[in-house]
Amino acid sequence: DAGVTQSPTHLIKTRGQHVTLRCSPISGHKSVSWYQQVLGQGPQFIFQYYEKEERGRGNFPDRFSARQFPNYSSELNVNALLLGDSALYLCASSLLGGSYEQYFGPGTRLTVT
Amino acid sequence: QQPVQSPQAVILREGEDAVINCSSSKALYSVHWYRQKHGEAPVFLMILLKGGEQKGHEKISASFNEKKQQSSLYLTASQLSYSGTYFCGTESTSGTYKYIFGTGTRLKVLA
Numbered sequence: 329d330a331g332v333t334q335s336p337t338h339l340i341k342t343r344g345q346h347v348t349l350r351c352s353p354i355s356g357h358k359s360v361s362w363y364q365q366v367l368g369q370g371p372q373f374i375f376q377y378y379e380k381e382e383r384g385r386g387n388f389p390d391r392f393s394a395r396q397f398p399n400y401s402s403e404l405n406v407n408a409l410l411l412g413d414s415a416l417y418l419c420a421s422s423l424l425g426g427s428y429e430q431y432f433g434p435g436t437r438l439t440v441t
Numbered sequence: 442q443q444p445v446q447s448p449q450a451v452i453l454r455e456g457e458d459a460v461i462n463c464s465s466s467k468a469l470y471s472v473h474w475y476r477q478k479h480g481e482a483p484v485f486l487m488i489l490l491k492g493g494e495q496k497g498h499e500k501i502s503a504s505f506n507e508k509k510q511q512s513s514l515y516l517t518a519s520q521l522s523y524s525g526t527y528f529c530g531t532e533s534t535s536g537t538y539k540y541i542f543g544t545g546t547r548l549k550v551l552a
Contacts, residue, residue, distance in 0.1 A: 345541065370528050370542040371483065384538025418482055428472065432482035 332421050332433035335358050340439045349404040349436045353423070355419030360402040361430060362394055363418040371418055377402055378425040382393065406438075414440045442466045444529055444543035453550045461514040461546045463529030472512040473530040475494055475542075476523075483528060487514070501524050518549070525548045 333352045353360050359378040362441035375384040377396035387414050391407045400421075406413055416437050420430035448552055463472060470491045475483035488523055489505035489512055490505045495546035502515045527546045 370545050372542075376538060376540065384537055384540070403478045429485045429488050431485060435482050 332419055332431055334417075334419050334433040334436050336436060337434070338437045338439075340441060343377045343409055343411060345409050346405065346407045347409060347438060349406075349417050349419075349438075350401065351404070351419030351421075351433060352401045353419075354431055357421040357423050357431075358400055359422045359425030359428070360396055360400065361422070361425075362402070362404045363420065364388075364413075365387055365416045365418055365435070374404065376425060383425055402430075409440045411440050414438060443541055444531060446527070446529060446543040446546045448546060450547040451549075453523075453548065455521060455550055455552055456518050457550075459516045459519060459548060461516070461527050461529075461548070463512045463514075463543050465531065466506045467510070467533075467535070469505070469507060469512070469531055471512050471531060472503075474501075474503060474512075474514050475528045475530060476525045477528065478525040508532070519548075519550045519551060521550050524548060 332354055335350045339397045351360055361376040362374040364374055366372045374388050374392055375394040378385040380396045394404045416435045418435045419433045422428040422430045447462045451459055472489045474486040476486055477483040486501055487503050489503055491507055505512045512529055513525050527548060529543040531541055536538060
């Protein structure tokens with residue numbers, strides 16, 4: 329079975345631009361979560377979506393937004409990019425969200441110059 | 442509040458055992474454990490639920506002490522493949538839903 333897929337793998341953007349990252353969950357999984365991981369640190373929770381509704385939000389500015397589509401895939405959008413947004417962005421899918429195991433995609437490496 | 446893990450780092454020889462602890466200042470209802478190898482995404486290892494139910498798929502064991510708000514991951518007869526950074530993770534129990542990873546433990550197994 330296919331795991332969680334993310335696109336693109338790598339991305340280089342300039343300060344002030346916006347970016348859209350995409351995630352396809354494991355087939356049958358209805359929940360998608362997004363995380364930001366800066367080098368040397370653990371993943372930081374950004375959003376969780378379940379059945380196309382936002383279930384949770386981390387301590388990130390409003391420049392960060394996301395949505396989940398009817399096929400349960402998801403997009404993470406970041407506007408007005410800052411140098412500090414450079415990080416690995418991870419998507420994780422789970423069957424029902426909450427206390428269910430999460431399976432991570434390979435991530436999108438975003439570099440902001 | 443981010444769960445605190447101990448030790449921060451540990452070096453083992455193949456075949457040795459290790460224990461990684463995860464402590465929270467707030468009540469824990471479930472704890473997840475992950476291993477992340479350098480340059481890769483975290484991989485789910487185990488989930489421990491309040492009430493003692495435990496689910497996992499690797500030969501690694503864990504305990505969950507709800508009263509002490511702690512969880513421990515036990516790695517026995519370590520293998521080279523166990524090297525990586527281990528994270529515990531839990532859900533926030535107040536306000537809107539959040540998922541929080543622990544501070545991480547770097548583990549290196551030497552031949």
